Amino acid sequence: MTVLSSKDNPKVRHWRKLAEDPRYRRAQRRALIEGPHLLQAALEHGRTPLHVLATEKGAADMEIRKMLQRGAIRPVLLTEAALRSIADAETPQGVAAEIEVPDAPDTAEAPSVFLEGVQDPANVGAILRTAAAFGVRRVVLDQACADPWSPKALRAGMGGHFALVVGETKDLSSELDRFAGTVVCTVVRDGTPLAKAQLNGSLGWVFGGEGRGLTDAVLSKARLKVTVPVAPGTESLNVAAAVAVCLYEASRQFAP
Numbered sequence: 001m002t003v004l005s006s007k008d009n010p011k012v013r014h015w016r017k018l019a020e021d022p023r024y025r026r027a028q029r030r031a032l033i034e035g036p037h038l039l040q041a042a043l044e045h046g047r048t049p050l051h052v053l054a055t056e057k058g059a060a061d062m063e064i065r066k067m068l069q070r071g072a073i074r075p076v077l078l079t080e081a082a083l084r085s086i087a088d089a090e091t092p093q094g095v096a097a098e099i100e101v102p103d104a105p106d107t108a109e110a111p112s113v114f115l116e117g118v119q120d121p122a123n124v125g126a127i128l129r130t131a132a133a134f135g136v137r138r139v140v141l142d143q144a145c146a147d148p149w150s151p152k153a154l155r156a157g158m159g160g161h162f163a164l165v166v167g168e169t170k171d172l173s174s175e176l177d178r179f180a181g182t183v184v185c186t187v188v189r190d191g192t193p194l195a196k197a198q199l200n201g202s203l204g205w206v207f208g209g210e211g212r213g214l215t216d217a218v219l220s221k222a223r224l225k226v227t228v229p230v231a232p233g234t235e236s237l238n239v240a241a242a243v244a245v246c247l248y249e250a251s252r253q254f255a256p
Contacts, residue, residue, distance in 0.1 A: 058094020
């Protein structure tokens with residue numbers, strides 16, 4: 001079997017651009033996932049990769065080999081150097097895959113998380129992971145957010161992307177108008193303390209980027225504003241931590 005070795009090979013250049021260039025990812029509707037964990041998560045959720053890339057050592061790894069055999073996947077072999085030129089991770093794990101970025105179906109009534117201006121891809125990925133863990137169906141990001149399909153966001157998401165509908169919008173206010181449930185905006189102060197809020201029904205949680213928070217246009221859509229109480233002298237929580245606390249409280253209130 002041919003082993004791709006040149007960093008200038010057209011296929012290698014394509015995969016490198018998927019890892020590096022958000023505009024290229026959006027134009028191609030493709031993304032690159034790295035490592036056996038994300039590949040396994042994609043397969044478990046019925047996402048068939050367009051291509052699986054592996055070093056000879058990676059393809060010979062027992063767990064990776066079983067995974068590929070179950071999916072009847074024949075990998076494209078690359079040298080270690082060629083895979084390193086593609087991978088975003090400092091230490092590639094011997095396998096990566098090109099996947100199609102799925103369309104986001106219209107699920108305006110589903111429990112949702114909306115993000116405005118969350119620019120750190122690690123936070124975006126962690127939020128997606130938390131949303132999946134607490135049964136949220138959909139996450140919608142405005143265009144000021146980090147690309148949810150970047151390698152860093154995918155790694156932080158730990159497979160959560162594949163359990164969710166992940167959408168992006170040019171007009172977050174319109175998305176909130178279309179949401180069929182209760183829009184809940186999180187604010188640093190003067191909101192209903194989280195533990196006292198009535199978090200019933202289908203909720204659309206809205207979180208803003210750290211520092212700036214939510215814009216007035218988005219805040220005007222809230223039927224409920226909540227605040228997570230923190231110790232005096234503490235400014236606020238990291239946005240990914242705030243998402244985890246809020247979604248946990250909502251699940252706790254309505255646990256059977």
